[in-house]
Amino acid sequence: MSQPNLHMRLLSWLALSVLVMQLSACAVQPSAVDPAERHRLAAERIRATYEAVLPEFSTSKRRHYAQRLYRVTGDARYLPANREYMAHLEERLEAEIAELAVPGQVERLSRQSVEGYPRRTEKQRARAEMFTEWAEVAYARGLLFRLVQAHYHGMLDEITDHERALEYLGDLPWAEFLTDPDVLGVYAAQVANQVHFLHQLGVMDLRREVEAAFRRRYPPDTLATLTAEEYRNWLYGLTHFVIAASRYYQQEVDAEAYAWVLESFEAQAGRIMRDATEDIQAEVALSFLLTGRDGHPLVGRVRDALAAAVDPASGMIPSPGGSTDLERGEHRNVLAIMVLGWQGRLYPGPVSP
Numbered sequence: 001m002s003q004p005n006l007h008m009r010l011l012s013w014l015a016l017s018v019l020v021m022q023l024s025a026c027a028v029q030p031s032a033v034d035p036a037e038r039h040r041l042a043a044e045r046i047r048a049t050y051e052a053v054l055p056e057f058s059t060s061k062r063r064h065y066a067q068r069l070y071r072v073t074g075d076a077r078y079l080p081a082n083r084e085y086m087a088h089l090e091e092r093l094e095a096e097i098a099e100l101a102v103p104g105q106v107e108r109l110s111r112q113s114v115e116g117y118p119r120r121t122e123k124q125r126a127r128a129e130m131f132t133e134w135a136e137v138a139y140a141r142g143l144l145f146r147l148v149q150a151h152y153h154g155m156l157d158e159i160t161d162h163e164r165a166l167e168y169l170g171d172l173p174w175a176e177f178l179t180d181p182d183v184l185g186v187y188a189a190q191v192a193n194q195v196h197f198l199h200q201l202g203v204m205d206l207r208r209e210v211e212a213a214f215r216r217r218y219p220p221d222t223l224a225t226l227t228a229e230e231y232r233n234w235l236y237g238l239t240h241f242v243i244a245a246s247r248y249y250q251q252e253v254d255a256e257a258y259a260w261v262l263e264s265f266e267a268q269a270g271r272i273m274r275d276a277t278e279d280i281q282a283e284v285a286l287s288f289l290l291t292g293r294d295g296h297p298l299v300g301r302v303r304d305a306l307a308a309a310v311d312p313a314s315g316m317i318p319s320p321g322g323s324t325d326l327e328r329g330e331h332r333n334v335l336a337i338m339v340l341g342w343q344g345r346l347y348p349g350p351v352s353p
Contacts, residue, residue: 042307043341046333049315065334071249074347082350097165113138126186137177148197154351170203179213188237196244239283246290250348255291269298282335306336
């Protein structure tokens, strides 16, 4: 282990020890502790746990963690992981866009995307089956994601022939895919992401059509009949209409434009707290925070639940099945840090230096 990483690790463990003592004091006299302080300490406990091991994570996980925490804190400690990702992203996109001109390459990549789609869980198997009908979209969704990431980091114009990639995306049947009821039934959050990515890149604007299709797919009088998995897909989709509109935590979102989303959360508050996973609960809270509604009662309920879910032994929020695997739990826990430690300001980018 390098000297800087060792130093960082020692500092993280020292901070973690202090936080453990602080949280233990909170547990002894919970009524005497201000809720905001309890939430802050819980966020710092999770953060210290993760930052002690973050250098060991995959590039993708480091990017996911550092990108989000930079955007809600502006803290320079998250710049190196973001810049590492930018360098990797530029290299990959340059090579990928050059391949678009190679005859048969897109077809090959599309087949590989379908064949390589994970099938470990029932949800993954349902999505893999869905993509057999949309093989080229199975590939193009990754290209779309990488292009919008380049856009967010202010480096899209530096990518050679990026216009070719945008034109390629513009020729695909996104309207049919993103409004298909079967697609929405298993892929709602990703649909919400992709419709906003397409708009943000200037490829096409399908936001109204997709919102209408989503609301037709999940009318209010059917919500009580949804299975737990269907209900979570609906909730997850709702949260991503707001999160994607914020360019993933880079700008506030107009509450009036997404009143239908926030009102849905309000109407379902009881079931959200009962049946939703901590990931989704956190994204519900973030939807209110991104629309400037920090004081909403549901935000407070989610914060209390997230703080209470922190496992004292592992310093993180375990999975619904009880797993304390830090890398697999990164998504759930970075969202919890964001909600519990929200500072009320967003920082775009970071842009390429």
